[in-house]
Amino acid sequence: QKEVEQNSGPLSVPEGAIASLNCTYSDRGSQSFFWYRQYSGKSPELIMSIYSNGDKEDGRFTAQLNKASQYVSLLIRDSQPSDSATYLCAVQRDGANSKLTFGKGITLSVRP
Amino acid sequence: NAGVMQNPRHLVRRRGQEARLRCSPMKGHSHVYWYRQLPEEGLKFMVYLQKENIIDESGMPKERFSAEFPKEGPSILRIQQVVRGDSAAYFCASSPPAGLVHFGNGTRLTVT
Numbered sequence: 001q002k003e004v005e006q007n008s009g010p011l012s013v014p015e016g017a018i019a020s021l022n023c024t025y026s027d028r029g030s031q032s033f034f035w036y037r038q039y040s041g042k043s044p045e046l047i048m049s050i051y052s053n054g055d056k057e058d059g060r061f062t063a064q065l066n067k068a069s070q071y072v073s074l075l076i077r078d079s080q081p082s083d084s085a086t087y088l089c090a091v092q093r094d095g096a097n098s099k100l101t102f103g104k105g106i107t108l109s110v111r112p
Numbered sequence: 113n114a115g116v117m118q119n120p121r122h123l124v125r126r127r128g129q130e131a132r133l134r135c136s137p138m139k140g141h142s143h144v145y146w147y148r149q150l151p152e153e154g155l156k157f158m159v160y161l162q163k164e165n166i167i168d169e170s171g172m173p174k175e176r177f178s179a180e181f182p183k184e185g186p187s188i189l190r191i192q193q194v195v196r197g198d199s200a201a202y203f204c205a206s207s208p209p210a211g212l213v214h215f216g217n218g219t220r221l222t223v224t
Contacts, residue, residue, distance in 0.1 A: 004154075036215075043203060043215040044155065088154060097143050097160075099168055100205075100213060104154040 003027060004091050006103035014111050019076040023089030023103055026070065032092040033065055033072045034100065039085045048074060079110045114139070116206050116216035117186075124222045131191040131198070133219045137206030143167075144187045145205040145213065146179055155203065161187060194223045 005024050013019045021035075032051050036044035050056045050063040050072065062075040072091075076083055086107045090100040117136040125131050137144050146158040157171040161181035172179070176194075181187040191198055199222050205215045 034213075043217045046212060046214060049212060090155075097167075097207060097210060099145065099157045099160055099171070100155075101157065102147075102155040104152075 002103075003101050004089055004103040006087075006089050006106045008104075009106035010109055011106055012109045012111060013079050015079060015081060017079050017110075019079045019083065019108055019110070021074040021076075021087050021089075021106055021108065023072045023074075024070055025072070025089075025091045025101075027091070027093055027101075028067075028070065030070075030091045030093050033063070034090040034092070035061075035063060035074045036088040036090060036102075037085045038088060038105065044088055076108075079108075081110045081112050084108060084110050116141075116204055116214055118202075118204050118216035118219050120219060121217065122220045122222070124224060125194050126224055127195055128193050131194050131221055131223075133189040133191075133202050133204075133221070135187040135189070135204030135206075135216060137187070137204075138214060141206035141208050141211070141214075143207045143209070144181050145207075146187075146189050147203045147205065147215075149201045149203060149218075151200075158189070191221075194221075196223050199223045 035048040038044045048063040050065045056063045060077045064073045086105040088105040089103040144161045147155040159172050159179045160168040176192045178190045201218045203218045205213045207213045
């Protein structure tokens with residue numbers, strides 16, 4: 001079982017729709033969870049962090065965490081073509097200043 | 113406030129040569145991480161360093177790869193006797209103590 005799994009994608013949604021990106025993790029000791037966005041040929045950019053069960057909203061982005069189900073998701077409301085990128089889920093086991101373990105990422109395409 | 117600085121952006125080496133990748137963390141960041149990304153793959157953790165110390169090298173190949181973060185100057189990832197399979201994007205990231213991890217723009221290594 002992979003440590004961090006994301007749907008293989010790609011995911012295509014029309015402009016204005018809600019994009020739902022999912023991630024599961026295997027290590028129950030994981031404490032911190034992150035979503036990074038990576039445009040083609042560019043570096044990963046941190047867009048969301050979440051540490052406790054429930055929802056965390058930041059603008060058009062909502063991260064959801066369910067530690068019992070070992071599941072974290074990212075919702076993007078009112079999707080824009082500029083949201084087209086690869087989204088990487090990352091998990092950190094031992095709190096701050098420990099390594100991040102990444103999923104393979106899912107490519108999102110927002111159709112105008 | 114400059115971000116994480118990596119150089120060179122692109123590096124071409126012939127098989128058997130040495131590759132030296134540099135990373136200057138963000139101001140105030142004392143923790144450095146190196147990741148490798150192969151085409152269509154997620155980010156794979158390599159090594160985590162603090163000044164003059166290797167904290168976690170669980171992702172480093174046992175041979176040919178080494179990393180350092182000296183008291184003065186940038187962190188260096190060194191790959192000796194490169195092979196074609198070393199061709200990848202190498203990303204450096206940094207964080208402050210108990211802080212969020214931010215990535216540099218990466219070094220694209222091509223081994224010919």
